[in-house]
Amino acid sequence: MTISKTTYQNTLAFAKEQDVKDPLSHFRDRFHLPIDKDDNPLVYMCGNSLGCQPKSVATYLEQELNDWANLGVEGHFEAENPWMPYHEFLANQMADIVGALPSEVVIMNTLTTNLHLMMVSFYRPTATRHKIIIESDAFPSDRYAVESQIKHHGFDPSESLVLWQPREGEELCRYEDLEAIVKEHGDSIALFLIGNTNYYSGQCYPIQKITELGHRNGSKVGFDLAHGVGNILPDLHKNGPDFAVWCSYKYLNSGPGSLGGCFVHERHHRNTKLNRFSGWWGHNKDTRFNMRHGFDPIPSAEGWQLSNPPILSMAAVKASLDIFAEAGMKNIRAKSIHLTGYLEFLLDDLNHDRISVITPRDPEQRGCQLSIQVKNADRSLHDQLTKAGVISDWREPDVIRVAPAPLYTSYEDVYMLVEKLKQIL
Structure with a gap:
């Protein structure tokens, strides 16, 4: 997948199209994605603090719990995945x-x-x-x-x-x-x-x-x-x-x-x-x-x-x-570069004097995280984002960190993040 900034578009249709084309998009279904108290999906951008849970974790844990229960100390050698x-x-x-x-x-x-x-x-x-x-x-x-x-x-x-x-x-x-x-x-x-x-x-x-x-x-x-x-x-x-x-x-x-x-x-x-x-x-x-x-x-x-x-x-x-x-780290990194590039494009398109991105623009000098600096260090913007269903985090004195983790973050997530930010601003 190769996407240059000149081909990014600030539309929901474009974001959905990229998700359809994304060869890693199916990995999103392999994770539990956070929801609110009414079971509505949240836009999760906090994988730089805690990644989402793979759905397979329960099965992997259950295997070890069963082997412990059934084998006791012999699980060190006889478990499905020997503990030694x-x-x-x-x-x-x-x-x-x-x-x-x-x-x-x-x-x-x-x-x-x-x-x-x-x-x-x-x-x-x-x-x-x-x-x-x-x-x-x-x-x-x-x-x-x-x-x-x-x-x-x-x-x-x-x-x-x-x-x-x-x-x-x-x-x-x-x-x-x-x-x-x-x-x-x-x-x-x-x-x-x-x-x-x-x-x-x-x-x-x-x-x-x-x-x-x-x-x-x-x-x-x-x-x-x-x-x-x-x-x-x-x-x-x-x-x-x-x-x-x-x-x-x-x-x-x-x-x-x-x-x-x-x-x-x-x-x-x-x-x-x-x-x-x-x-x-x-x-x-x-x-x-x-x-x-x-x-x-x-x-x-x-x-x-x-x-x-x-x-x-x-x-x-x-x-x-x-x-x-299964996904391949090079493939994950390639999507990360394009996905974060799309986020950067959308934030630039806001053209709002209250926020700026302090993270380097060169993809080789950053990972997937963008750090959004808020003018006058006003945390209320972050708090409003949270109420709007975006999970990010605030770091003193003046930064909102957002990280579109490529294994489970979609282009539509990125688009919705910036749309909610635009509405709040």
Whole structure:
């Protein structure tokens, strides 16, 4: 499907026509879509906070509940999907989504826990190299984690935390300003930890360029892909960061508070001198149950696991990843570019001085989210949208975030969102 802005049309008929032509449109029926108290469908644009539930989740969960009931502990080996290697069932599909080798990814823990585990290994400060670069408007949990790691090592965040921030009067970070930071701070930088895609602005940072910049400087490089996984094509193996972490309840649709994921580049897998917090599920599988061996890490991302996986939560992850595998991440991304382009076209067509889009216009610099800045930071516009049946979210001080997730959002949804916004304005 190829649609240029010159062929977009601001009509309901056009939106419906695109839905008919959309090769992924049938996946919408694979999800439960939110409704109001009168069972009327809502326009759901909040997949960047919590993805819709795949209808198959109930079946996947029921399978594990039945196996638990009927098999007890033997379910570890005899279940329809044996629990012992359950996390391994997810590796190939997860690797396809983030552009990694299966050995480089593992589903485990939650995002901030994984962030701390990665910093144990890849933030090794010294008296002269102890600084961490993050974007100034990083998600709060990232900043809290980074500050606490700096303090844990006996340093002061006011000296060791370096912020990559937009220029005065601008909303987006410029790569050349990151280069200037590196030139200024040089070999005092131990780690680049960048959130990609930014939760507030929707800006997607160039993973390869940042990774190369950091490595040339002798720094380690990691990314928080909470808003990128299932949304952009990060190509982690090729682009080469040392690590990445993500959650699975946004674009990966695995349920509130569900498990996170982790990427560790294969060049680190056999480095037994690398510090890590260890647990028995990261131990050599051949001797894991011989409880008297010293820790022998699995030479893959699995070596960073701590505990045996929570199967019931993983069942929901599996249900969603099976849908992603069927749809194909490249196909999802292609629709996302066109669908968000249509949203941008319709918002531009409003031509209203009260709102503006701060997200980059270049599709390569964003995912599906557009961040609508509201003049005078008036939240009432968001509240009125909610009453009109549009589920989006408000982020202080002045942004409404909307995210047409391509697996279940239609062109008609996008059209109706902007029509309701137009009526309110």
